[in-house]
Amino acid sequence: xxxxxxxxxxxxxxxxxxxxxxxxxxxxxxxxxxxxxxxxxxxxxxxxxxxxxxxxxxxxxxxxxxxxxxxx
Numbered sequence: 001x002x003x004x005x006x007x008x009x010x011x012x013x014x015x016x017x018x019x020x021x022x023x024x025x026x027x028x029x030x031x032x033x034x035x036x037x038x039x040x041x042x043x044x045x046x047x048x049x050x051x052x053x054x055x056x057x058x059x060x061x062x063x064x065x066x067x068x069x070x071x072x
Contacts, residue, residue, distance in 0.1 A: 002061035036063040
């Protein structure tokens with residue numbers, strides 16, 4: 001996912017409380033979120049930006065990763 005601005009309120013919230021509920025294909029999942037670093041996650045950031053440009057025509061924002069939390 002890409003945020004317009006690092007100062008977006010939802011990005012600030014995820015930095016403080018990284019647990020989130022996401023909906024994918026009508027199914028809700030618990031996930032852990034993290035803002036990707038252009039320095040340490042450069043390849044993933046590049047991939048996300050490229051996919052976003054291809055689909056939406058825009059990809060210059062801040063990349064945020066959501067990793068589903070396994071159900072035990």
